[in-house]
Amino acid sequence: MSQHYDVAAIRRAFPAAEHVVYLDSGFQTPLSRPVKEAYERFLREGFETAGPKQIWLNRLEETRAKVAALLGAQPHEIAFTKNTSxxxxxxxxALPLRAGDKVLMIHGDHPNNAYAFLNLAKKGVEVAFIPMTDVVNADSFRSHIDERTRAISMSHVTFHAGHRFDVESVGQLCEQHGLYFVVDVMQGIGVTPIDAKAMKATFIGSGTHKGLLVPQGLGLLYWDATRVELEPAYLAAASLAEPPLDFIARPDNMALPATAGRFELGNFNLPAIQGLDAAIDLINAVGIGNVEAHCFDLGDYLIERLDQLDVGLVGPRDRQHRAPHIYVVALPATEWLDYFTQNGIRVSPERDGIRVSLGMFNTTADIDRLIEAIRARNVPSTQARTAVLSKLG
Ligand SMILES: Cc1ncc(COP(=O)(O)O)c(C=O)c1O
Incomplete structure (x- = not known):
């Protein structure tokens, strides 16, 4: 039950949720019927008519507008990419960084974000990591900014412990210091509202195979279109303001458009984009605020049940600092992952435990199944464990 929307009806759209206790949307979404139907339409059109490419491209622009609305941005600020990385x-x-410039990041943040910047060492750009704590906000970065600092890059929500960092305050700090701000929203998008303008982000990157409910292989890029000085490292005809209609490249007309299309290369992942269109319609029909509220409620319920079992939670507990849908249970993955799998419960191994991640189709019954499985293994309480360990010691 949910007080926010008809979860039973939504659950029927995700048949996999009936076959397994699916608590792994932070890894990959199960497919929903509307997304499957969008793929099927694409296949049918390709199969029967060899592909109405222009119709598909027209639809792509409609999807771009929906992505923009989801991020509080304008359609011309959105590019389609391959994935978050x-x-x-x-x-x-694209950032105009030179030897000696410094980028600040958070230690232990997602490697797909970190390596993009660590690779700039080739240009002499340095990455400095600040420590990861349960709360990361402007104050966490402030004392690390010096005259060489040019940019901050960070995740909005962490994949490994469900922190939701205060990106808005960091964006504000970047504006005050004239720094570029790059945010990876992969874990939060589709589950928690994202406002590119409130974040004051220069770029936002994401994939679409978690909260945005489509299969792997489609990414998104938001670019603050006032930053016209930011140019792509790669170029294709599609990246140009005026691609040559006769398909003969001309070095004297390589002007870039005033749109995020400057960052797009060649043909698109059209089936996934059509799937994304259907997925955003589904998210909008439920309401992103309702998805968030429902996941928060389930998270509160999970925390309460874990407390009763005296099993710890890794990462922040309060709603202000946690993501609605990612919870890491302090049970060693090496000992527990196979056990959950054998019991029909799909979760992910993480650095400090077992990650339980929620989607719009989950219910308290899913949490109950997880809790019952933990209880069935008869976890000794912390006190009992401590007593056993002290005897052993
Ligand atoms: C924060 C974050 N960034 C990026 C990714 C994935 O990167 P990509 O979309 O390039 O596979 C993940 C998880 O898969 C993630 O949790």
């Missing part, structure tokens, strides 16, 4: 690399290489 590609978006972060496009961003890192």
């Amino acid at each position: 590609e978006s972060m690399n496009i961003a890192a290489n």
Whole structure:
């Protein structure tokens, strides 16, 4: 049950949720019927008519507008990419960074973000990591900014412990110090509202195979279109303001458009984009605020049940600092992952435990199944464990 929307109806759109206790949307979404139908339409059109490319491209522009609305941005600020990593690399290489410049990041943040910037060492750009704590905000970065600092790059939500960092305050700090700000929203998008303008982000990167409900292989890039000085490292005809209609490249007309299309290369992942269109319609029909509220409620319920079992939670507990849908249970993955799998519960191994990640189709019954599985293994309480360990010691 949910007080926010008809979860039972939504669950019927995700048949996989009936076959397994699916608590792994932070890894990959199960497919929903509307997304499957969008792929099927694409296949049918390709199969029967060899592909109405222009119709597909027209639809792509409609999807671009929906992505923009989801991020509080304008359609011309959105580019389609391959995944988060590609978006972060496009961003890192578009920033006008030179030898001696410094980029601040958070230690232990997602490697697909970190390597995009670490790779700039080739240009003499330095990455300095600040420590990861349960709360990361402007104050966490402030004392690390010096005259060489040019940019900050960070995740909005962490994949490994469900922190939701205060990106708005960091964006404000970047504006005050004239720094570029690059944000990886892969873990939060589709589950928690994202406002590119409130974040004051220069670039935002994401994939679409978690909260945005489509299969792997499609990414998104938001670019603050006032930053016209930021140019792509790679170029294709599609990146130009005036691609040559006769398909003969002319070095004297390589002007870039005033749109994020400057960061796009060649043909698109059209089936995934059509899937994304259907997925955003589904998210909008439920309401992103309702998805967030529902996941928060399930998270509160999970925390309460874990407390009753005296099993710890890794990462922040309060709603202000945690993501609605990512919870890491302090049970060693080496001991617990196979057990959950054998019991029909799909979760992910993480650095400090077992990650439980929620989607719009989950219910308290899913949490109950997880809790019952933990209880069935008869976890000793912390006190009992401590007593056992002290005897052993
Ligand atoms: C924060 C974050 N960034 C990026 C990724 C994935 O990167 P990509 O979309 O390039 O596979 C993930 C998880 O897969 C993630 O949690």
